[in-house]
Amino acid sequence: MSMLQIDRVTKVYKSGTFGGGMKAALRQVSFDIDNGEVVALIGESGSGKSTLGKIVLRLVPVTSGRVFFDGQDIVMLKKGGLHDYYKQVQGVFQDPFSSYNPLYKADRVFEMLRPEYFSHLSHQEWEAKLDSALADVSLNPGDVLNKFPHQLSGGQQQRLLVARALLLDVKLLIADEIISMLDASTRVDVLNLLVGLKKRGLGILFITHDLSLGNYISDRTVILRQGVVLEMGLTPKVFGNPQHSYTRSLLTAVPQLHKRWDHAPAVQHDGVVPVNGSAARPSAPTTAIKDFTSGSDVAAAGGDSRRYSRSATHPARKPLGLPEGPGPRPSLMDLEDAPWRRRGSRHDRVNEQKALVADLPPQLVECEEGHYVAVEYQG
Amino acid sequence: MSLKVDNLRIAYRTLHGDVGAVDGVSFSIQDGEIMGLAGESGCGKSTLGNSLIFMEGRMKHGGGTVELDGKTLPIGDSRAMNQYRMRDVSIIPQYAMSALNPTKKIGTLAADLLKSRGVRYKSVLEELKRRIALVGLPDNVVDMYPFELSGGMRQRATMVLSTMLNPSLLIADEVTSALDVSTQRAVGEMLMEFRDRQFVKSMIVITHDLSVLAQIADSILVMYAGKLAEKADARTVVDNPLHPYTQLLLGSLPEVGLRYEDAALVGIPGRPPSLLHPPSGCRFRARCPFAFDKCAEEPPFLELQRGHQVACWKVMQDMAKEPAVQGQNASR
DSSP: OOSEEEEEEEEEEEESGGGOEEEEEEEEEEEEEOTTOEEEEEEOTTSSHHHHHHHHTTSSOOSEEEEEETTEEGGGOOHHHHHHHHHHEEEEOSOHHHHSOTTSOTTHHHHTTHHHHOTTSOHHHHHHHHHHHHHHTTOOHHHHTTOOGGGSOHHHHHHHHHHHHHHTTOSEEEEESTTTTSOHHHHHHHHHHHHHHHHTTOEEEEEESOHHHHHHHOSEEEEEETTEEEEEEEHHHHHHSOOSHHHHHHHHHSOOSSSOGGGSOOOOTTOOOOBTTBOOOOOOOOOOTTOGGGHHHHHHHOSSTTOSOSOOOOOSOOTTOOOOOOOOOOOGGGOTTOGGGGTTOHHHHHHHHHHHHHOOOOOEEEEETTEEEEOOOOO | OOEEEEEEEEEEEETTEEEEEEEEEEEEEOTTOEEEEEOOTTSSHHHHHHHTTOOOTTEEEEEEEEEETTEEOOTTOHHHHGGGBTTTEEEEOTTGGGOSOTTSOHHHHHHHHHHHTTOOHHHHHHHHHHHHHHTTOOGGGGGSOGGGSOHHHHHHHHHHHHTTTOOSEEEEESSSTTSOHHHHHHHHHHHHHHHHTTSSSEEEEEESOHHHHHHHOSEEEEEETTEEEEEEEHHHHHHSOOSHHHHHHHHTOOOTTOOTTTOOOOOOOSOOOOSSSOOSSOTTGGGOTTOOGGGGSOOOOEEEETTEEEOOHHHHHHHHHOHHHHHHHHHO
């Protein structure tokens, strides 16, 4: 059985002015992570990749779906269970410079764990444990202990946070863009550190927007767009033989040293690349409902269970293959269901959320062993 | 010759003394050239870019000249510099996404900017709208507030605003860094388009991402700790770098298709030196695997091959040893 199982997780955020809108950040996302496996979760901004990381860390509640860790549903965990859970699952986040309180010394992140998890250890035992954790991330204790965050480099700060996770019996590390802010020369060291930890059996959920980093480190890859898994499978297969048009367009957009962009077809951000010859529908379901900018879509879609528009048909392609912008803006007064008009009707909102949860994203089919791709919605 | 920078020195005034962020930098850019300026954070690349248009109060012009289209820019004198801003030199600032005033509509912002240059908004509105359409923004973007636009759209709006008056030199500071790959590509191609359409004559693209520069730049200048390390055309720097720092930097970039089992990448050990009291000799010496006795002296920044300037004793020594091999490389 897999260590972490994410089972049809959906997350709906309230959004828009007055909290009147609903936005599905994740739609029926399912995948799992085995012991000692690195799974790269790749998506552009707004794809919901960080939301998923936060859900696994229990920082954000799910709207529907379940997350199992070692067979236990973590959504249901209470105090004691959560305490044990955090012993095994820890996260490290993007910006090392804001992960630390600048007023305190950086090694305070270790001290804060001590009363919670290591109150039984003597001073010597604690020091020894600290030293071994620092050695694991190849830091010299003299270089990093008793220093303020600004005295450490970004790479050292991130490694300290990984060391903090290693102090606990961590089995799964949620690495949310942990090397995006680092310089190229130090970034590789942190990356290689993760490879080393993986070899010792640490499972890693590696969240990134950088395809080359994901490819470098991961065993399996999950491609996420607007909360929907479009493709997943073994990394060499997903990168070597991408099936979904979106994956392909992402890959061609990656700047490479020895190949110019011109060799590849232009990117179509909204993924309207024909699949298998047939023109697929614009597959981006704009789940941003009751958004001012897409107000016209709302009116057009009609119907009750599908009040939000699934088909954001874009007008002519933009001159330079750029991401879509908001359409014409209707006046606020024209909007029949402007947020404030619906403010009282809690019933409506519950229904709306239910509809979002019940709405199924494109189905994943197995195109070869261990390689799944989303089938575009036809008709 | 569009831009000619000669022995430029810029320092930051701090309580502990002057920090020489740009220390004796000389280079030139031709008309129609996109020059990439690369390096790690803290190497002085943004300082160099900013100094060409606006010196903050804590920045000090320590010497050197900047010549643009034959005119010497008074970069140390902010007031005298004002007449050159936007018309001759313009910048897309580092955090272009948050560079727009949130309380003003894009059009109002453009009008304000133009008014400060003594240009009537109405007279350029037509061209402005044409360019807005060119970068793929909706027509009514001039009537929108910055918060109504996404990050990538704001980035593009800033690009259009910066180049309204067709400056001779555009400084693009980390314009692609905070963007997704597909937006990154769009913005990169747009920069090239701006050059091709001659909205700007030449461009300095500042970034830490060498792979983006490999896509859009004609030449690449690599900086390390306030000094120039290497300059050559983009293909040469990427395919045939000479300076050990450039080689290591390129070696640490993961490329798509590379997996750790196949080839483990290596980073560069250590950190860049503090510029408050910079080390003597070659500044990369402490991290350089090839360092030898000679490196205690400061290496000159010399043209060792045609159009390929490097500051490294090791490279000079190798060249002296086997000129034949190097000659072959140069002719390739």
